[in-house]
Amino acid sequence: MKLHYSPGACSIGIHVILEEIGKPYDLSLVALKDGAQYKPEYMAVNPKSKVPALDRGDGKVLTEFPVIAFWLAKSNPEAGLIPSDFEGEVRCLEMLDYICGTVHPHGFTRQFRPGNFSFREEDHPKSVELGKQNAQKYFDTIEKGWTGGTWLLPSGYSVADAALFFVEYWATRRSGLSLPPHLDAHLKAMLARPAVQRTLAQEGLAA
Template identity: 65%
Template sequence: MKLFYSPGACSIGIHVILEEIGKPFETQLVSTRDGSNKKPEYLAINPKAKVPALLRDDGTVLTEFPVIAWWLAKANPMSNLIAVEFEAEARTLEWMDYLCGTVHPQGFTRQFRPANFAKDAEDEARVVAQGKALTEGYLQVVERGLAGDPWLLPSGYSVADCALFFITNWASGRSGMTLPPKLARHQAAMMARPAVQRALAREAKAA
């Protein structure tokens, strides 16, 4: 398998999952900062011009964080990264959809790429402020719903926690926000995991 990623992007969550599974995999840096994700060679792999993308051993490519995470967990059941019980699996997918489909684009993309939403350069400050306000509200939703403390689900650690990890990293790091108590415990628990430490070290070395 090969993971196409960009340092500091949401792809760190998939990188962590691959480290948790423990099977051999490669990584290829596709910087979204310098526009490498929009170059023809990467568009041939993922026409959506996004990371992460996962090249599987059969030569096919999976895109979109929730789908890649779900596939990795289901294809590697021995890793216990998604609950076997049907309702718990549904809740795992529900959290990943919210984190990747709402919190990421509505809260953080406004902060990191305000030009995508602003009517002109002078409007960008308003867009950033709006993004931070939205993010604060989203984090409170997650804080109230975090049922496993420190993990998202009472069924235990899962791929949904790897999705939450990139959110808390962005909030506390790039956005300079103070995490609510449960989310702070979640981030600390994630940072203590060897798989997280390996993924961060590998990306720091390549950046």
């Protein structure tokens, strides 16, 4: 397998999952800041021009975080990264979709790329502020609906935790936001996991 990633991007969550699984994989750097996602070499891999993308090693490539996470979890059942019961699996997918489809774009892309949401540069600070407000609101929603213990789901650690980790990491390391109690404890528990520590070291990021 080969993960196409950019350091500190949402692909860090898939990187964590690969480390949790423990099978051999390669990393292929896509320097988003340099526009590498728009170059022909990478667009031949993923015409959507974003990360993550996962070359499965069978000649096929997967894109979109929830799909990659689901495929890795289901194709490596021994890793125990998705609930074994149908209801638990559905709830795991529900959290993946909320984090990747709502929290990520409307909470953080608004902050990091305000030009995507407003053509007028003078409006960019408003977009950033709205992104911070949204992120806090989304985190409060997750906090109020928390049904797990240390981990997001009652069944235990899963790929949903790797997804939640990347937005928590952004909130505290890039946005200066505070996390509600369950999410704060969750981030600390994630940072203590060897797979997360290896991922951060490989991507050159601080814990």
